[in-house]
Amino acid sequence: MSGKFVIDKARNGQFYFNLRAGNGEPILKSEMYVTRASAEHGIASVKTNALLDERYERKTDKSGAPYFNLKAGNHEIIGVSESYSSTSARDAGIESVKKNAADAVTQDNTKVHE
Template sequence: MSVKFEITKTEKGEYHFKLVDGGGKTLLRSEGYNAKASCTNGIESVRRNAVDDARYDLKSASDGRPYFNLKASNGQIIGTSPMFADAQACATAVAATKSAAAGAAVDDKS
């Protein structure tokens, strides 16, 4: 599976990244950053932390759909997944993030 980071810039000038799988589905997305350098630092943090099971915080939305946050060593959220249909889909996304984030290419669309 070809996983990559995509950097985008909003009309308000904020930079965001998302980690997408080979089919274009989002595995993880970031908060907004004021500077591209901060966005790039966020990607590097995902790369460092994605291999560690302890960095994944599994959650359930109010409607019961599962999702996860990826946290840095200081506990700060560096990325949030979309909502998934079921626990298996969420687990698959965690596994893909864990195995591929460190080596994922960056596609700068900003």
């Protein structure tokens, strides 16, 4: 089973997406977008940038847990990972994004509410 992007709508009316691995686990979450079209553009940007290792910013949060940001060519963050238990788990998360993003289908949960 391959990965998929899932577009949802927040309570404030804005849109966001998650990239989920083939097993359904979330591996990347977007920022909030004002329009669905902007969220779809963000997904296209993830697909374009996911294979480029230099686009990943490896970080640690305030509690010391590793995570990563995926950045576009203009250095804007287009996705943020969950926190991981180790740097090797974080690096496996990056590899999962690289593996899943390019061919991931998009499931738009917002259209069922229209």
